[in-house]
Amino acid sequence: MKIAVLVSGRGSNLKALIEQQTQNDYEIALVISNKANAGGLRIAEQHKILTHYIDWSDGNAAEKKAACLLAQTDIELVVLAGFMKILSPSFIETINTPIINIHPSLLPAYPGLNTHQRVLNAGDTRHGASVHVVNDQLDAGCLIAQTIVEVYSDDNVDTLSQRVLQKEHKLLAHVVGLLATGVLTCTQSQVLLNQQPLTQPLLIT
Numbered sequence: 001m002k003i004a005v006l007v008s009g010r011g012s013n014l015k016a017l018i019e020q021q022t023q024n025d026y027e028i029a030l031v032i033s034n035k036a037n038a039g040g041l042r043i044a045e046q047h048k049i050l051t052h053y054i055d056w057s058d059g060n061a062a063e064k065k066a067a068c069l070l071a072q073t074d075i076e077l078v079v080l081a082g083f084m085k086i087l088s089p090s091f092i093e094t095i096n097t098p099i100i101n102i103h104p105s106l107l108p109a110y111p112g113l114n115t116h117q118r119v120l121n122a123g124d125t126r127h128g129a130s131v132h133v134v135n136d137q138l139d140a141g142c143l144i145a146q147t148i149v150e151v152y153s154d155d156n157v158d159t160l161s162q163r164v165l166q167k168e169h170k171l172l173a174h175v176v177g178l179l180a181t182g183v184l185t186c187t188q189s190q191v192l193l194n195q196q197p198l199t200q201p202l203l204i205t
Contacts, residue, residue, distance in 0.1 A: 004031070077179055101141075147170070
């Protein structure tokens with residue numbers, strides 16, 4: 001399966017995907033970023049992966065360019081890995097390719113930004129990350145899989161975010177591998193596991 005990864009930052013989840021692509025039967029064929037200096041672009045270049053920076057100041061023009069690149073590269077799955085732009089419903093419909101996102105919370109709790117601080121402010125004892133299908137609502141698409149971390153009494157944003165990030169790497173690569181092998185399939189409205197509807201997200205430890 002040929003996948004494209006969209007990034008905005010350092011690219012640690014991208015790096016994990018690259019390291020596990022051989023054994024998980026997928027190929028990262030394209031990396032797109034809305035930040036010219038994104039660390040994810042440098043990581044992709046080091047691994048000889050095709051990269052593109054797209055100026056997202058004009059969202060419509062940016063999405064048209066991204067859609068064209070995805071079509072030219074015959075992408076079968078789009079992975080948002082720290083991509084800090086909201087894709088329009090028209091883009092999601094136009095590319096006609098599954099899009100998944102990794103989000104640092106146990107959705108549906110804490111969609112949006114600053115999830116680690118919000119978890120600490122609420123005094124939650126559990127936190128984690130979710131992989132979900134991207135639809136026209138922010139962080140509200142069908143859940144595919146989650147991973148859980150315990151929140152310690154002495155945690156701060158940095159310590160908590162680092163533990164979650166380590167779990168994210170395994171979670172995302174595992175989900176992409178299941179999609180690549182056909183164990184999982186997804187549309188905007190449904191996720192299937194072995195051709196049966198997934199009734200609750202997979203728990204990846």
